[in-house]
Amino acid sequence: MMTSGMFTTWFLPGIWITIQVTLYSAALAAAVAFIIGTLRTSQLWIVRFVAGTYFEIFRGTSALVLMFWMFFALPLFGWQLVPMWAGVSALGLTYGAYGSEVVRGALAAVSPAQREAGIALSFTRMQRLRRIELPQAWPEMIPPFNNLLIELLKGTALVSTITVADMLFAGNLVRLGSNESAPIYTLLLVIYFAMAWVLTRGMRALERHAKRGIGQLPEKKPGLISRKLSARGETDQAGSQVAGGMG
Amino acid sequence: MNKWDWSNVDDFMPRFWDGVLVTLQALAIGSLIAFSLGLVWAIAQRSTLIWIRWPVIAVTEFIRNTPLLVQLFFLFYVVPEWGPSMSPLATGIVGLGLHYSTYTAEVYRAGIEGVPAGQWEAATALSLPKTRTWTAVILPQAIRRVIPALGNYVISMLKDSPMIAVIGAFEMLGEAQAYSNETFTTEALTVVGVAFIVIAYPASLLLRALERRLVR
Amino acid sequence: MSAENSTSKETPNPAADGSELIRFDGVMKRFGSNVVLDHLDFTVSSGKHVTLIGPSGSGKTTILRLLMTLLKPDEGTIKVGGEYLTHEERNGKLVPAGETHIREVRKNIGMVFQQFNLFPNMGVLRNITEAPVHVLGLSKDEAEERARELVELVGLTEHLDKYPSQLSGGQQQRVAIARALAMRPQVLLLDEVTSALDPELVAGVLDVLRDIAHTTDITMLVVTHEMNFARDISDDVLMFDAGRVIESGSPEKMFSDPEHERTREFLSAVL
Numbered sequence: 001m002m003t004s005g006m007f008t009t010w011f012l013p014g015i016w017i018t019i020q021v022t023l024y025s026a027a028l029a030a031a032v033a034f035i036i037g038t039l040r041t042s043q044l045w046i047v048r049f050v051a052g053t054y055f056e057i058f059r060g061t062s063a064l065v066l067m068f069w070m071f072f073a074l075p076l077f078g079w080q081l082v083p084m085w086a087g088v089s090a091l092g093l094t095y096g097a098y099g100s101e102v103v104r105g106a107l108a109a110v111s112p113a114q115r116e117a118g119i120a121l122s123f124t125r126m127q128r129l130r131r132i133e134l135p136q137a138w139p140e141m142i143p144p145f146n147n148l149l150i151e152l153l154k155g156t157a158l159v160s161t162i163t164v165a166d167m168l169f170a171g172n173l174v175r176l177g178s179n180e181s182a183p184i185y186t187l188l189l190v191i192y193f194a195m196a197w198v199l200t201r202g203m204r205a206l207e208r209h210a211k212r213g214i215g216q217l218p219e220k221k222p223g224l225i226s227r228k229l230s231a232r233g234e235t236d237q238a239g240s241q242v243a244g245g246m247g
Numbered sequence: 248m249n250k251w252d253w254s255n256v257d258d259f260m261p262r263f264w265d266g267v268l269v270t271l272q273a274l275a276i277g278s279l280i281a282f283s284l285g286l287v288w289a290i291a292q293r294s295t296l297i298w299i300r301w302p303v304i305a306v307t308e309f310i311r312n313t314p315l316l317v318q319l320f321f322l323f324y325v326v327p328e329w330g331p332s333m334s335p336l337a338t339g340i341v342g343l344g345l346h347y348s349t350y351t352a353e354v355y356r357a358g359i360e361g362v363p364a365g366q367w368e369a370a371t372a373l374s375l376p377k378t379r380t381w382t383a384v385i386l387p388q389a390i391r392r393v394i395p396a397l398g399n400y401v402i403s404m405l406k407d408s409p410m411i412a413v414i415g416a417f418e419m420l421g422e423a424q425a426y427s428n429e430t431f432t433t434e435a436l437t438v439v440g441v442a443f444i445v446i447a448y449p450a451s452l453l454l455r456a457l458e459r460r461l462v463r
Numbered sequence: 464m465s466a467e468n469s470t471s472k473e474t475p476n477p478a479a480d481g482s483e484l485i486r487f488d489g490v491m492k493r494f495g496s497n498v499v500l501d502h503l504d505f506t507v508s509s510g511k512h513v514t515l516i517g518p519s520g521s522g523k524t525t526i527l528r529l530l531m532t533l534l535k536p537d538e539g540t541i542k543v544g545g546e547y548l549t550h551e552e553r554n555g556k557l558v559p560a561g562e563t564h565i566r567e568v569r570k571n572i573g574m575v576f577q578q579f580n581l582f583p584n585m586g587v588l589r590n591i592t593e594a595p596v597h598v599l600g601l602s603k604d605e606a607e608e609r610a611r612e613l614v615e616l617v618g619l620t621e622h623l624d625k626y627p628s629q630l631s632g633g634q635q636q637r638v639a640i641a642r643a644l645a646m647r648p649q650v651l652l653l654d655e656v657t658s659a660l661d662p663e664l665v666a667g668v669l670d671v672l673r674d675i676a677h678t679t680d681i682t683m684l685v686v687t688h689e690m691n692f693a694r695d696i697s698d699d700v701l702m703f704d705a706g707r708v709i710e711s712g713s714p715e716k717m718f719s720d721p722e723h724e725r726t727r728e729f730l731s732a733v734l
Contacts, residue, residue, distance in 0.1 A: 059451070060444040061406070061440060062408075062409050064420065065440050065443055068423075068436055069433075069436050069440050072436055073436045154313065157316040158316060161316075168314070168317055168320075171317075171320075175320075181328070182325045182328060185320055185324065189317055189318070189321065192313040192317065193313050
């Protein structure tokens with residue numbers, strides 16, 4: 001089995017690194033998602049075009065390739081990124097692009113009548129967005145955001161390939177040190193699963209809270225860890241189905 | 248070294264095409280596994296026998312909610328301890344296929360649930376045997392509608408395929424990484440990064456067109 | 464509700480003096496090849512209550528939506544209180560107006576919609592105070608005081624803390640009326656405000672509107688199928704057909720002795 005030394009020097013800090021990478025890249029992804037998603041609903045075609053280009057490019061790249069590129073290629077252009085920030089940027093920029101489709105779709109699903117009511121009360125476009133459209137779209141965004149968050153958590157394992165000492169990196173060290181692979185990889189899988197479960201519970205609570213905030217009752221949802229995928233692909237397509245996907 | 252040098256691109260190209268070939272191989276066989284295994288999961292999840300339904304749901308949920316990368320290590324290092332030992336590429340293909348089968352299972356499930364209840368009732372009224380009901384009535388209707396969704400997961404698999412480089416299968420990223428290490432250059436990585444966009448973007452456009460035709 | 468207690472922070476609501484408040488000049492509106500308004504000219508004097516009647520598709524609602532700038536005219540101009548609504552004069556030339564100008568003129572206009580369009584993410588009180596606070600710049604206290612008065616006027620005091628989804632259609636529509644009035648508009652547009660309501664809830668909403676029509680000097684432009692209501696509150700009734708006003712006059716004349724054949728047909732079908 002694992003030696004206790006390995007466990008405390010590498011594995012426990014590794015868990016903490018995984019949590020940190022998840023939180024930081026989720027924060028970056030959320031910022032990107034809201035900014036790009038909102039810009040994609042702009043009335044100016046040039047703004048829509050630029051934001052849409054961002055979306056298509058980052059949706060098309062592989063997060064791992066982007067991460068490698070940031071880690072290995074950027075320094076040779078004179079930009080040295082700390083490994084963890086290379087990982088966080090790659091994950092945040094990629095999942096932010098998927099998230100922007102969630103935001104755009106949920107905004108598009110707000111009924112035009114609400115926009116008209118906002119115009120009739122002389123709100124500016126920014127006020128309508130901030131006070132009417134985003135608050136109404138927000139509860140609809142949470143379930144697809146939950147799916148993306150789990151994908152992001154799984155994606156954090158990639159940072160181990162660019163020398164960030166997350167828990168998979170630590171697990172690989174333990175394998176090399178002990179020559180036993182079954183216990184450590186099983187443990188890793190279980191921890192990732194447990195983290196996914198906790199995140200899903202949290203997002204569920206958030207969804208209930210958000211729905212109560214607009215006077216709706218959330219419906220009960222099935223599923224072992226209660227994560228429902230929509231019928232279509234979710235990572236790339238997180239969005240094209242947003243309007244219809246959550247029923 | 249920090250100037251773009253086309254001669255590096257030229258040098259890398261033969262290995263790039265080797266990598267593309269491996270990637271496409273992994274993608275093709277991985278998709279086949281994901282499509283067929285996913286269908287098995289989806290049907291098993293609807294089984295009336297609880298000792299089939301429940302374990303299948305548990306296993307697919309577990310696989311879907313844990314990282315492919317860790318699963319690849321598990322398949323490569325743990326499974327040979329008590330089972331068959333596979334080459335890196337074969338392990339990678341099985342890993343990709345297995346991981347994505349838990350996604351396609353959800354796609355099929357939604358497709359099957361989308362078939363109107365009247366179809367089941369009509370099959371019962373005609374006393375069709377169970378296998379016949381599935382193969383002649385339900386699945387043909389369900390699958391047609393989910394083809395674009397399955398296609399979307401092929402694109403996702405494409406973007407996850409570089410992970411198999413980590414266990415030593417030399418697909419595009421693996422080749423680029425090896426080349427960069429030998430020459431201390433970055434062009435190869437950039438070429439691969441661009442290659443993904445060049446493949447993924449038209450593919451997703453194609454799927455959106457297909458989706459408009461098949462799903463109404 | 465009257466002009467005297469308007470505060471300095473907002474556009475004053477001048478007492479209705481009978482001067483011209485709304486003017487349509489040669490307004491043309493098409494949807495594709497379908498001409499909805501055909502070179503329409505008409506005016507509404509301040510303080511008047513004008514009802515637009517006519518078969519569906521005759522362009523009545525389009526007029527309200529043009530005034531609210533939810534639609535833009537293809538040709539012609541609209542003036543509100545002497546100011547162009549969707550145009551500006553620059554160097555003696557008429558050019559399409561910028562967003563700021565449009566919003567400034569539009570502040571004088573309030574609208575109540577067929578489907579209420581309350582904000583589901585806000586309670587009753589906030590639905591009413593949101594725009595006065597963030598558009599007119601009232602303090603939260605001022606806005607809430609104004610909202611409470613209006614909620615009392617529409618008879619919903621005990622529902623102040625509820626969300627729209629917890630109210631009946633009739634109650635929601637009364638909140639929507641209060642929300643529009645909280646902006647102290649000079650003109651109130653009512654777009655088939657009872658059409659989406661269950662029959663037993665219609666009377667409550669119409670009573671509130673009658674009350675407002677009789678006790679304030681707000682100018683009203685009403686599209687409705689409730690002919691008794693139209694007769695009660697209107698100073699003028701305009702009959703529309705195929706994008707044109709074919710007849711107009713006092714409700715007494717229009718409802719009892721219409722001149723035009725189409726008006727007679729229409730009224731016998733709805734009365």
